[in-house]
Amino acid sequence: MNDFVIEHISKIENPLAELVDIANSLRKNGHKILSLSVGDPVNYVKTPDFIIEKYIEALKLGRTFYESWGGNKKLKEAVSKRYNDLYKVNYNTEDVIITQGVSEALQFTNTSLLSKGDTALIISPFFTQYLPNIIMEGATPIFANHEFSNNWDINTESLIQTIKNSGKNKPKYILVTNPNNPTGTVPSEKSLKEVVEIAKNNDIFLISDEIYDELLFNDAKFTSVSQVAKGVPHMILNGASKNLFATGFRIGFSIIPESDKKSLALKNAISMLCNSRLSANTPAEYAITEGISNTKKRTEVLKEVLKRIEKTSNLAYDLIKESEYLEVVKPNSAFYIFPRIKLNKLNIHTDKEFTELLLREQHLEILRGSGFGMDGFIRLVTLPEEDVIKEAFSRIEKFCNFHKKNK
Ligand SMILES: Cc1ncc(COP(=O)(O)O)c(C=O)c1O
CATH class of the missing domain: 3.90.1150.10 (Aspartate Aminotransferase, domain 1)
Structure with a gap:
């Protein structure tokens, strides 16, 4: 090179x-x-027809301009309502930021939080694309484990140990993938509650990537981090790619619901980075608003x-x-x-x-x-x-x- x-x-x-x-x-x-x-x-x-039709409608209506940099208001409302309905939480529209996929949300998060010498904690196995953004900031990923012999549940002992071992170089965040890619399993409510407790006790920001949260079968007992993280600084990542079969639309959602100093600073930083790239995909935002709001379809x-x-x-x-x-x-x-x-x-x-x-x-x-x-x-x-x-x-x-x- x-x-x-x-x-x-x-x-x-x-x-x-x-x-x-x-x-x-x-x-x-x-x-x-x-x-x-x-x-x-x-x-x-x-991609479902009712979403495609809305995309075409958006084009015909001339919705081809720059959308608000943090996302279309109706889409943000639909995203917060979806979480409120599904998980009985109380998220506000202002807590939601729309990005070009979860990928961009991760990129903005890492750019906002990490610099040379910092660490970020990921639980293995993990979605491969988590690493490049961390490395690009000159930071180092550190790892805890999911336990194969325990239905791939999060090994919270390994999480505690990894944080202890990091010494003064405490990770800037813990990232949980819930449900998990690659294992196709969900962490237990018990382990997620423990992760929240660990994040709280160590004053570490918690991120939960829930991009597969509606793709559940075999009587999966899914718990969203939104349900157990109340009061603890956290961010939920989700999007249109998997639940709505719309990968190429490039629409992701970040929700940062708390109003502690860390949450507000991160929300502000991600918003500034959204501003610097002007807009996500406008017609896609219009179509995905329908994709989320039309619960029946x-x-x-x-x-x-x-x-x-x-x-x-x-x-x-x-x-x-x-x-x-x-x-x-x-x-x-x-x-x-x-x-x-x-x-x-x-x-x-x-x-x-x-x-x-x-x-x-x-x-x-x-x-x-x-x-x-x-x-x-x-x-x-x-x-x-x-x-x-x-x-x-x-x-x-x-x-x-x-x-x-x-x-
Ligand atoms: C766990 C997880 N998060 C994020 C993504 C990327 O999402 P997006 O298409 O919204 O950028 C993927 C894609 O495979 C994934 O598996």
Whole structure:
């Protein structure tokens, strides 16, 4: 890397993209690749018609100007009402900021809070894209764990320990992903209450990324941090990408409901950064307002899709249970499954080697767990049709049988 771009760039990895080149060169040689790697629901579920129609209406009405920098007021009202209705909280419209996806909210949050030498606490496994923004500020991510052997619940002991170990360099925030990508599970209410208590006792700002909060099945018992964080400085992240199947609309919501010094300062800082980029996508804001407010249609769409995800996710789970080489926690949210590879049974040493060889030999593209902060696991998207899921696991089984130790 030359010295034109800053040094931190060289520290950024993109595990989501590292197999793309291999997959493309296999395609060039005439191979068909089965890909269960990308978490874009719109590859499988069309953005609902009632949202698309509103988008078109916005264009026809000439809503193509710069929207207010912090977001359309009606959308902000719809977002706060949604939280108030779903979680019986009391959020105000002024507590909501609209961004270009949760990604931009995270970028603005990190730019606002972190500088060289700071730390930010993330709970592994985590959504990969959390890291680049932290690194770009010259800050360092530090980690606590979800516990595989405890249904991927948050290991609050590890959280306490990580904070203790950070000494004087206490993390600027704790970030919880609720429901979780990549595990497809929800933390328990008990563990979330403990996280809130830990944040409070250590005076650390709490962030909860709840972008999958309506994608629940298998009788998941979901608790929003909004329900348990009352009074403790926190921010809720959510958006249109997953619950509304509108990834390309690029609409995210941040809610910072408290009025302590930290919350007000962060709200102010994010607002200033929104101002510096002028506006999020105006017609998309108009359409997503309808997407959230039209509870009847939203619920109908969700019911249909969730029935399907529950089926394909449970099929994937059942196939893994039959496998000699994998073990897994049963998902109840989002659209991922995150099995552990029993590497001791294979002539393969790492999840990276596993996913690369699997792609080359079986033409199946999935992601390595180490890219999500958890070595020895793999992530698969569970949105495809049942026959695709079956085909994927049959290729994995064939692959593992071939690489079995001491055959
Ligand atoms: C946990 C989590 N947060 C945020 C995002 C990105 O959201 P957005 O499309 O709103 O930028 C994703 C996308 O996969 C995600 O899984």
